[in-house]
Amino acid sequence: MASNHLTGIGSESKQLATWYFTFAIILFGAQLLFGLVAAIQYVMPGFLFELLDFSVARMIHINALVVWMVFAMFGSVYWLLPDETGIETVGIKIGKLLYWVFVAAIVVVVLVYLIVQVGPADEMSIWFIHEGREYIEAPRWADWGIVVVALGFVANLFMTGIKGKQTGIVTVLMADMLAFAGLYLAGMFFTDNISVDQYWWWWVIHLWVEATWEVFVGALAAYALITIIGAKRQVVEMWLWIEVAMLFGSGILGMGHHYFWIGTPEYWWEIGALFSALEPLPLVAMFIHVLYDWGKETGLQMAEGAEGHAIAGHTITNKPAFTWIVLNAFGNFLGAGIWGFFHTLPQVNLYTHGTQFTSAHGHLAFFGAYATILIGMMYLAIQGTNGIKVLKHTKSSIAGIWMIAGGVMGMGIALTIAGYVQVLVSRAQMGATWAGYFDGQSGMWFSQAMDWRLIMGVVTFLGFAFLIKDFLSTGKNPVHER
Numbered sequence: 001m002a003s004n005h006l007t008g009i010g011s012e013s014k015q016l017a018t019w020y021f022t023f024a025i026i027l028f029g030a031q032l033l034f035g036l037v038a039a040i041q042y043v044m045p046g047f048l049f050e051l052l053d054f055s056v057a058r059m060i061h062i063n064a065l066v067v068w069m070v071f072a073m074f075g076s077v078y079w080l081l082p083d084e085t086g087i088e089t090v091g092i093k094i095g096k097l098l099y100w101v102f103v104a105a106i107v108v109v110v111l112v113y114l115i116v117q118v119g120p121a122d123e124m125s126i127w128f129i130h131e132g133r134e135y136i137e138a139p140r141w142a143d144w145g146i147v148v149v150a151l152g153f154v155a156n157l158f159m160t161g162i163k164g165k166q167t168g169i170v171t172v173l174m175a176d177m178l179a180f181a182g183l184y185l186a187g188m189f190f191t192d193n194i195s196v197d198q199y200w201w202w203w204v205i206h207l208w209v210e211a212t213w214e215v216f217v218g219a220l221a222a223y224a225l226i227t228i229i230g231a232k233r234q235v236v237e238m239w240l241w242i243e244v245a246m247l248f249g250s251g252i253l254g255m256g257h258h259y260f261w262i263g264t265p266e267y268w269w270e271i272g273a274l275f276s277a278l279e280p281l282p283l284v285a286m287f288i289h290v291l292y293d294w295g296k297e298t299g300l301q302m303a304e305g306a307e308g309h310a311i312a313g314h315t316i317t318n319k320p321a322f323t324w325i326v327l328n329a330f331g332n333f334l335g336a337g338i339w340g341f342f343h344t345l346p347q348v349n350l351y352t353h354g355t356q357f358t359s360a361h362g363h364l365a366f367f368g369a370y371a372t373i374l375i376g377m378m379y380l381a382i383q384g385t386n387g388i389k390v391l392k393h394t395k396s397s398i399a400g401i402w403m404i405a406g407g408v409m410g411m412g413i414a415l416t417i418a419g420y421v422q423v424l425v426s427r428a429q430m431g432a433t434w435a436g437y438f439d440g441q442s443g444m445w446f447s448q449a450m451d452w453r454l455i456m457g458v459v460t461f462l463g464f465a466f467l468i469k470d471f472l473s474t475g476k477n478p479v480h481e482r
């Protein structure tokens with residue numbers, strides 16, 4: 001993504017952002033490839049047997065997911081920081097050094113996952129192979145490396161935020177990123193009681209995605225709306241504070257929805273049910289926020305028609321980024337809000353817990369809430385690095401959007417159907433017995449759903465190829481206004 005258009009205040013920070021985005025997109029590709037391997041194994045269980053077993057493919061699939069998103073989040077902060085604060089990021093040299101430390105650590109971790117795969121159940125394996133905690137499996141040496149990198153990143157953000165202009169967006173990001181980095185520590189300590197271990201593990205997993213990451217997305221959406229459609233900062237930041245209050249208000253105790261069946265006290269049933277049921281509310285607020293600003297701005301521009309802005313669409317300076325951000329508002333609400341709400345009450349979760357329904361929600365939520373807006377941020381960076389005034393849609397950008405979003409939605413529907421079969425057969429009819437577990441997965445509906453998930457996964461991957469093609473050709477494409 002090298003370009004000579006990166007000049008002016010903040011050019012170093014923006015360059016570092018593009019590095020972060022580049023590695024993020026490579027890992028995103030890896031995530032999809034290993035997802036495909038795991039999906040093929042559902043259909044053909046012997047595929048790559050003893051070479052790359054399902055457990056390993058799945059581990060790489062979801063760890064790559066988390067890591068690419070963290071990379072893209074760091075990249076987004078380095079991208080927007082100079083615009084918000086009006087100065088170059090403080091400590092950028094160290095920031096660049098830490099980037100390479102981070103990349104090197106991740107490459108080594110993935111190679112060990114692939115080549116060594118498993119080890120004996122002892123401390124050495126935890127230190128040098130992996131910790132075996134879903135989503136954040138990195139071995140302990142890498143954990144500490146990640147802590148150092150994250151602290152450096154937070155320090156840069158704080159020093160820049162304090163020295164430069166303090167907007168609401170930067171203030172929220174400062175508090176949020178501190179919490180984000182701090183929570184990671186909760187997933188680093190091994191206890192030999194599985195209930196205690198899970199209890200703390202959820203502090204990372206749930207409090208990340210349903211509190212700190214959501215707040216992060218609120219801040220990104222605010223920045224993006226100001227940048228792309230010129231939304232009014234006052235309005236956007238007012239929404240942001242409302243969202244922050246609602247997200248933390250419901251998300252923290254909403255954690256109870258993971259404490260139903262892991263050996264924690266039963267009062268979590270009530271707490272989890274109540275607060276997690278409130279969680280979709282901030283997502284509705286975020287949804288309305290984007291649509292409201294969009295409507296207001298395009299309305300205003302129409303009213304100002306005399307000044308030559310008669311065509312409402314003209315105000316959108318980056319069409320693909322804007323489309324991904326609108327998709328984020330929809331997808332966050334659908335994947336996290338609706339699919340999350342479906343199974344969040346203990347009475348329902350008793351039947352759906354750990355079925356493919358959970359996987360349907362996991363895919364739709366991670367994609368809808370995070371992948372979308374982070375891809376949107378990448379488009380903003382592509383626009384900036386290539387010095388483009390108005391970035392338009394191309395055939396590839398549109399194909400990418402339809403095939404990726406359609407593919408993930410298709411997978412979500414297939415998984416929901418598969419989950420329904422498991423709920424009905426394995427749980428309701430056969431009472432969650434060992435035999436029921438297998439019966440639920442041998443019927444026609446289940447296996448056809450797995451076929452469809454694979455087909456839709458291939459569609460998603462082809463969409464990803466179009467996205468990459470669009471990224472790589474933007475610099476040379478004459479359709480964009482410069």
Ligand code: HEM
Pocket residue numbers: 134209210257258276277279280336337339340341343344345349352353354355358361362363365366369370
């Ligand atoms: C963007 C936000 C969200 C993301 C990325 C997300 C992602 C996930 C993932 C990946 C899992 C599976 C975890 C595992 O492997 O065990 C999960 C579980 C769960 N999520 Fe979410 N989620 C989000 C928001 C929500 C919301 C807002 C609700 C409820 C209103 C919710 C309710 C649940 C429940 C009840 C489970 C447990 C499922 C089970 O018992 O098997 N989630 N979530």
Ligand code: HEM
Pocket residue numbers: 032033035036037038039042058061062065358359360362363366367371408453454456457458460461
């Ligand atoms: C080529 C497309 C993809 C394919 C074929 C695929 C396939 C899979 C498979 C087979 C699993 C293991 C499910 C299990 O343990 O039963 C999985 C898990 C998961 N995938 Fe994907 N995936 C794809 C894309 C994505 C995307 C785009 C996201 C999010 C942005 C995602 C997020 C997840 C999550 C969060 C889990 C863990 C779910 C859970 O345990 O509940 N995947 N995926």
Ligand SMILES: [Fe+2]
Pocket residue numbers: 206210254255257258
């Ligand atoms: Fe949760």
